[in-house]
Amino acid sequence: MKQWIAFWNILLKDMRAYYLKPPNISWGLIFPIAWTGMFFIRSGRGLDSILELLPGVVTISVLFGTTSMLAVTVTFEKKSRSFERLLLAPIPLELLMFAKTGGAILFGVTNAFVPIILAAFLADLSSVDWLVVFPTIVLLAFASTFLGLFIAVSVSEVFEAQTFSNFVRFPMIFLCGLFFPVSDLPMFLRPLSYLFPVTYGVDILHGAVRQENTLPLGLDFLIIAAFCVALFAMSLKNIHRKWIV
Numbered sequence: 001m002k003q004w005i006a007f008w009n010i011l012l013k014d015m016r017a018y019y020l021k022p023p024n025i026s027w028g029l030i031f032p033i034a035w036t037g038m039f040f041i042r043s044g045r046g047l048d049s050i051l052e053l054l055p056g057v058v059t060i061s062v063l064f065g066t067t068s069m070l071a072v073t074v075t076f077e078k079k080s081r082s083f084e085r086l087l088l089a090p091i092p093l094e095l096l097m098f099a100k101t102g103g104a105i106l107f108g109v110t111n112a113f114v115p116i117i118l119a120a121f122l123a124d125l126s127s128v129d130w131l132v133v134f135p136t137i138v139l140l141a142f143a144s145t146f147l148g149l150f151i152a153v154s155v156s157e158v159f160e161a162q163t164f165s166n167f168v169r170f171p172m173i174f175l176c177g178l179f180f181p182v183s184d185l186p187m188f189l190r191p192l193s194y195l196f197p198v199t200y201g202v203d204i205l206h207g208a209v210r211q212e213n214t215l216p217l218g219l220d221f222l223i224i225a226a227f228c229v230a231l232f233a234m235s236l237k238n239i240h241r242k243w244i245v
Contacts, residue, residue, distance in 0.1 A: 055205035065111035070148035197227035
């Protein structure tokens, strides 16, 4: 019971200190709206293009919402040495890191629903398989957050975390099938696409929204879950190597 009390206190502290600040709330609202408007205007095909654009906008909202916040918060706390003090908390490291990443996961999931709510006012979403969309958004939030955690514990400075995040994120959004199918990529780039967890989340969302997935649904979910486990395990290994051992 004491461990779970510590878990919720750490999570609530991060929510109050970082995620519930007015600039971050406005960022969480404006960023998905800006992406939605940009893709909508760029397509030039009216309301019919919304279902085609929705999987990509949702994915980008989750990816940037989670990795941007976590890379800054964890790296900043490392710099001020409060992260080291946090590691002294009498709870398992796995539970501690779940508490530390919980705010980013919630922030990413919330970001994802901004374009969905906007789309609901502009298009008919009755054909969307929400029983698939909801768990996919949550899994994408976990995978993106653990990617941000891995980056944050691997560098020393905030600018390094931001640079490394962009170095990973921008190739990812162009190679994961958001703007054009993976099958349309040059042959030598296709294997790179399948090294990103976002590729499998995009494939699920395309199937749930537009019935255009290329891989079996169960395989997509399994691979994203494997990415979550691997990224979380590598982050814990880095923490053990740098601060605990």
